[in-house]
Amino acid sequence: MLRRLSASLSKKPEVHILVVGLDNSGKSSVIAQLKPKKVVAGAKGEAKLETTPTVGFQVEEFQYNNLSLTCFDMSGQSRYRSLWEHYYSGVEAIIFVLDSSDKIRMCVAKNELEELLSHEDVNANPIPIIFFANKMDIKDAMTALECSQLLELDRITNRPWHVTPCNALTGEGITEGVEWLACHVQPASSKCKQQRENHRKM
Amino acid sequence: MAPWLHAHYDKLAGIRAHAGGIALAEVEGGEGALVVADYARKLRVFKGTRQTAEIPLPPSSEIPSGVCGFYMDDKKIPAIGVASGPHLYVFRCLRPYHKYTAPPVEADALEAKVWRSEEMSPADIRTALAAAHAEGAKLGPRSLAMLPLTSESKQRAHVERVSKIPTTVETTITCTTTLPKASEEPHAMSCVVLGTESRKVIVLEPSAKAALCEVEVPAPPAILRAAGCFDVDWRVYVACRDARVYTITIGDHRGTAVIRKPHLELEAQPAGLVVKDKHLYVATADSRVACYLLKGRRHKVFSLAMPAPVTNMELLVVRKARQVTVLLVALANGEVRVYRDKDLVDVLRVNEVVAAMTSGTYGREDNTLILVTQNGSLLVKMLPRTATFEVGSTTAKGGPPPEQDVPLDIPKRTRLYLDQIDREKANAPAIFRTFQKDALKLKIATATAYLQLRDDDTANPDDNTANDDDDDNNNNNNTAAAALTLAAKVNGLGPFFHIVLEVRLNAGLTSPLRDLPVVLSYDPDLYRTSRPAATLPLLIPGIAAHAIFEIECIDESKPAHPIAISVLGHEEEEEEEGSDDDDDDDDDGDDDGDKPLVSSTLIMPQSETLD
Ligand SMILES: Nc1nc2c(ncn2[C@@H]2O[C@H](COP(=O)(O)OP(=O)(O)OP(=O)(O)O)[C@@H](O)[C@H]2O)c(=O)[nH]1
Ligand SMILES: [Mg+2]
Numbered sequence: 001m002l003r004r005l006s007a008s009l010s011k012k013p014e015v016h017i018l019v020v021g022l023d024n025s026g027k028s029s030v031i032a033q034l035k036p037k038k039v040v041a042g043a044k045g046e047a048k049l050e051t052t053p054t055v056g057f058q059v060e061e062f063q064y065n066n067l068s069l070t071c072f073d074m075s076g077q078s079r080y081r082s083l084w085e086h087y088y089s090g091v092e093a094i095i096f097v098l099d100s101s102d103k104i105r106m107c108v109a110k111n112e113l114e115e116l117l118s119h120e121d122v123n124a125n126p127i128p129i130i131f132f133a134n135k136m137d138i139k140d141a142m143t144a145l146e147c148s149q150l151l152e153l154d155r156i157t158n159r160p161w162h163v164t165p166c167n168a169l170t171g172e173g174i175t176e177g178v179e180w181l182a183c184h185v186q187p188a189s190s191k192c193k194q195q196r197e198n199h200r201k202m
Numbered sequence: 203m204a205p206w207l208h209a210h211y212d213k214l215a216g217i218r219a220h221a222g223g224i225a226l227a228e229v230e231g232g233e234g235a236l237v238v239a240d241y242a243r244k245l246r247v248f249k250g251t252r253q254t255a256e257i258p259l260p261p262s263s264e265i266p267s268g269v270c271g272f273y274m275d276d277k278k279i280p281a282i283g284v285a286s287g288p289h290l291y292v293f294r295c296l297r298p299y300h301k302y303t304a305p306p307v308e309a310d311a312l313e314a315k316v317w318r319s320e321e322m323s324p325a326d327i328r329t330a331l332a333a334a335h336a337e338g339a340k341l342g343p344r345s346l347a348m349l350p351l352t353s354e355s356k357q358r359a360h361v362e363r364v365s366k367i368p369t370t371v372e373t374t375i376t377c378t379t380t381l382p383k384a385s386e387e388p389h390a391m392s393c394v395v396l397g398t399e400s401r402k403v404i405v406l407e408p409s410a411k412a413a414l415c416e417v418e419v420p421a422p423p424a425i426l427r428a429a430g431c432f433d434v435d436w437r438v439y440v441a442c443r444d445a446r447v448y449t450i451t452i453g454d455h456r457g458t459a460v461i462r463k464p465h466l467e468l469e470a471q472p473a474g475l476v477v478k479d480k481h482l483y484v485a486t487a488d489s490r491v492a493c494y495l496l497k498g499r500r501h502k503v504f505s506l507a508m509p510a511p512v513t514n515m516e517l518l519v520v521r522k523a524r525q526v527t528v529l530l531v532a533l534a535n536g537e538v539r540v541y542r543d544k545d546l547v548d549v550l551r552v553n554e555v556v557a558a559m560t561s562g563t564y565g566r567e568d569n570t571l572i573l574v575t576q577n578g579s580l581l582v583k584m585l586p587r588t589a590t591f592e593v594g595s596t597t598a599k600g601g602p603p604p605e606q607d608v609p610l611d612i613p614k615r616t617r618l619y620l621d622q623i624d625r626e627k628a629n630a631p632a633i634f635r636t637f638q639k640d641a642l643k644l645k646i647a648t649a650t651a652y653l654q655l656r657d658d659d660t661a662n663p664d665d666n667t668a669n670d671d672d673d674d675n676n677n678n679n680n681t682a683a684a685a686l687t688l689a690a691k692v693n694g695l696g697p698f699f700h701i702v703l704e705v706r707l708n709a710g711l712t713s714p715l716r717d718l719p720v721v722l723s724y725d726p727d728l729y730r731t732s733r734p735a736a737t738l739p740l741l742i743p744g745i746a747a748h749a750i751f752e753i754e755c756i757d758e759s760k761p762a763h764p765i766a767i768s769v770l771g772h773e774e775e776e777e778e779e780g781s782d783d784d785d786d787d788d789d790d791g792d793d794d795g796d797k798p799l800v801s802s803t804l805i806m807p808q809s810e811t812l813d
Contacts, residue, residue, distance in 0.1 A: 024566060078587050104250045104565050107207040111586040
């Protein structure tokens, strides 16, 4: 039975995702929401969502629906941000997490995004990028539209992109975002094309 | 490349504060906030893009002179101190916590004795005070107010009014800073350091309830900067209003303080003070920033001239792969200059005058620069991760120009020259006197010649207008009433001509005229000049003023065309005339606007093309 399980797992298309964003934006929390609940539930649901600032980076591998995801949870602290670029070439999708309540640092996020998009490894590769406007539960948080205006996202023309508001504490909005990503990603073991066609028709 | 990210700009923040009146400090919840001691007698707290708190100071308080954040104990609860008048109001968790009052100044001993004596009459008091004043005693305001009172009743009223007030005088805190107590860790205890109008520098206990030590400096402090740690070794650099920078340090044993020699003599009043590593940077009111060595005799390392007066000076620590500290200098022309040592590495143009500036951690971002302008706007600038402030990264290259290193070609001093120097040294007074005598003689000769000239001119007025030595094309059309005589002639064969004008004041007009405009009007299809108008030099009676116009004939096929020359009057005069009689203002104004003092038409020669 174990063998059958592993066989079925290996069939699933594999997707590498780079998760970036400023420190404290909620990257680790978003990933925690993506992970299958029963793995997380080990230490009583919500309590596990308490995160500590990531040091360097962390790799998370798990199954999501019929995809096998490998997430690189990068640290957002400025002294570790130089690590991001080492992962640009090996991924099929990018998740950019924004703290929509941290308006004063949107300019820093914008600067980091510009650095990322102008990097040759990203530029050569039209992989999709999803923006999670996280912490939408906080009073005075900006809407997803405001975030995309501040970051001037409409200037991205050479790749699919999408902004979605979310709350990484409750998981609200995360599924929608990842579903969009699943439909635009070109998995390393390509099988998703058909699925994408289907989505277009809908 | 301008490296700054524009995080926030609030034109309507309405902040009224000067250097020292804003600070980045923790308030509550761990994130850096901006605290402002506003002139409106309020403590204002900004976080992110918004103001999050506003606490009024007591209604009787003065305009605040400084604000600082510190830690009173080991509990890591941040406290904010606001200096206003003689008090330091301490806030904790954004609630008033307590108040420290700087020690009042004791009145002059003699003065105090006079006021305390019961039996002296008001007149006697006044005489005694006047005597003390004459001897140079520094009297307090009550005594100074007494001195000019001559009438008995007024004196009595004044004495009665002030007799209940104690003779001590409250002082005013002029500036503040903080000094770590035992360690320089981020949340460790720190002491507030105060400078007062009574020329004291006071280091307070971390609890801000009493002084740890105090020192009297020769003049009221204007700017304080601290370095080190109170329990280990520390320095407080004090820029005072006597244009000197004093260094205060630990005395013979812990808990005492002394002024350490030597002090620094500045060439002008201090406008900014910053301590960086082993150097002290001082900005002065003469638009200069100088760097001094802290060790030894305070040797001046370099001095930079700024294009405008300095309003603020701060350090910005850029934490990158390598930590870089740059010097920020805000100028009155709306620039913030970034220096790395003496090299200008960036200029940030704010276009408003920066009233207060500070840098540090704001929100979650280190390397943040906060600017408050004189219009009350708040600007928040951040640095991108890739900013380097490398020397030579701006077009405006700093440092001395390369010519400075080329030695000047100075000739050798000759024997003759040295002898001359000796002679001049020996006979300086005599040489000076001879020179003065000759200079005076020259002045008299000039004045006599001028008078002579004027008298001659008034005697035979018309002998110099006939200037018709030029053969074919000279023409004067003088209006009879004109105050001026205009003579014009054309030099040249073409297509380039020189029109030479000669203008004189007419006889009878004795006052000089200055800056009269003269214009040419010509057919623009035929002639061209780069300068169709000019201003005449000062016209004085009897001396002719000249003006030369270069004009080019651009179409030589057409017949030559005359050119009109007009000397115009002054606009002010026109205005005066216009306002004299308002009734016919219309005709008058129009006429005056165009009426020249004198005009003339110059027949131009046909341009003769050379084959
Ligand atoms: N209110 C609210 N808080 C959130 C949300 N998402 C995350 N947080 C909180 O934000 C803080 C930082 O979350 P992390 O997931 O550790 O952030 P990170 O992006 O991984 O940070 P680094 O690893 O330092 O780069 C945690 O205290 C979370 O509880 C949200 O949607 N709403
Ligand atoms: Mg993390």
